[in-house]
Amino acid sequence: MSNSLFNKHFLFFGGKGGVGKTTMAAATAIRAADLGHNTLLVSTDPAHSVSDSLDQKIGGDDYIKVNDVENLWAIELNTDQAMSTYSEMISQQDPTGAFNELLGDGDPSSLSPPGTDETVAFIQLLEFIQNPEYDIVVFDTAPTGHTLKLLQLPELTQSWLFRLIKMRRRLGGLMGGFKSLFGGGSELDEQDAFDKLEELRDQVEIARTHLSNNEETEFVAVTIPTIMAIWETERLIRALFEVAFPITRIYINQLQPENPDCSYCKNRYTEQLKNIEKIKDLYDEFDLHEIPSFEYEIRGVAHLRKLANILYGKK
Numbered sequence: 001m002s003n004s005l006f007n008k009h010f011l012f013f014g015g016k017g018g019v020g021k022t023t024m025a026a027a028t029a030i031r032a033a034d035l036g037h038n039t040l041l042v043s044t045d046p047a048h049s050v051s052d053s054l055d056q057k058i059g060g061d062d063y064i065k066v067n068d069v070e071n072l073w074a075i076e077l078n079t080d081q082a083m084s085t086y087s088e089m090i091s092q093q094d095p096t097g098a099f100n101e102l103l104g105d106g107d108p109s110s111l112s113p114p115g116t117d118e119t120v121a122f123i124q125l126l127e128f129i130q131n132p133e134y135d136i137v138v139f140d141t142a143p144t145g146h147t148l149k150l151l152q153l154p155e156l157t158q159s160w161l162f163r164l165i166k167m168r169r170r171l172g173g174l175m176g177g178f179k180s181l182f183g184g185g186s187e188l189d190e191q192d193a194f195d196k197l198e199e200l201r202d203q204v205e206i207a208r209t210h211l212s213n214n215e216e217t218e219f220v221a222v223t224i225p226t227i228m229a230i231w232e233t234e235r236l237i238r239a240l241f242e243v244a245f246p247i248t249r250i251y252i253n254q255l256q257p258e259n260p261d262c263s264y265c266k267n268r269y270t271e272q273l274k275n276i277e278k279i280k281d282l283y284d285e286f287d288l289h290e291i292p293s294f295e296y297e298i299r300g301v302a303h304l305r306k307l308a309n310i311l312y313g314k315k
């Protein structure tokens with residue numbers, strides 16, 4: 001039943017800071033690869049830790065083959081580098097700042113592109129969505145706030161692009177005039193930039209369709225049995241529903257064993273049982289998985305494979 005995850009194309013792991021997103025994403029990517037799927041593990045968290053989890057240096061420049069796992073590659077998206085490409089594209093659209101000025105409808109942010117880091121990550125995400133080389137792409141995302149912005153972006157980016165395109169249509173001729181006045185590019189560049197903009201709008205539309213299709217995409221919420229993590233999970237799940245992002249499964253991580261000989265452990269254990277009951281009440285229609293806290297820090301391919309055995313059964 002739980003193996004149906006591996007029929008999907010895009011798997012996202014998200015949740016509160018420190019709950020085990022990277023660990024679950026890495027273990028899942030390893031299992032996907034061990035099942036014979038060509039798999040890519042992508043980190044969209046600017047504070048990358050896929051390298052630490054796999055115990056192997058992964059960079060942002062290229063896909064790196066993961067040692068000791070056939071069929072698995074990884075990349076940590078380098079948002080700084082992509083940011084300059086993105087800024088260049090934006091300034092190409094409005095080289096003199098004329099749009100922003102002309103549009104001045106009282107709202108100075110009306111034409112500014114939505115979120116920076118997230119937009120860059122999203123534009124890169126588009127590339128993975130269109131890349132047929134991998135059967136499964138596993139995304140290790142940043143803690144909740146960042147990730148929600150990223151997932152809301154298709155909508156934001158689209159409405160932003162629609163406004164920009166409409167504006168350009170209306171002001172096309174005028175824009176050329178502005179450009180020559182300020183010594184901007186030729187008519188040809190102008191058309192080229194406009195085509196790129198329309199192409200990006202179409203790509204965003206395609207991404208929206210893929211990401212909301214529950215046969216292709218699944219978001220796994222990772223949490224721990226504490227009240228604060230439960231609240232954050234609730235915010236995450238509500239927001240995912242709002243953007244129609246498929247989510248059915250919650251990983252409850254870092255369960256402590258019962259230890260009646262230690263009063264600290266006993267108290268934490270009682271608290272944990274209560275919180276697990278709460279999660280079961282809140283999410284009775286979800287597929288819930290309980291994962292024990294290991295005796296050691298889960299790091300490196302061998303440990304991650306042990307975790308994969310717990311998550312998906314022995315191979």
Ligand SMILES: Nc1ncnc2c1ncn2[C@@H]1O[C@H](COP(=O)(O)OP(=O)(O)OP(=O)(O)O)[C@@H](O)[C@H]1O
Binds near residue numbers: 023253297299
């Ligand atoms: N079930 C577990 N047993 C033992 N150690 C675990 C378990 N799950 C996660 N860890 C360890 O907890 C730490 C945090 O895990 P991880 O980095 O996966 O969390 P994260 O949610 O990705 O954090 P961040 O929000 O900082 O990205 C790591 O050192 C990891 O090895």
Ligand SMILES: [Mg+2]
Binds near residue numbers: 021022023049140141
């Ligand atoms: Mg992480």
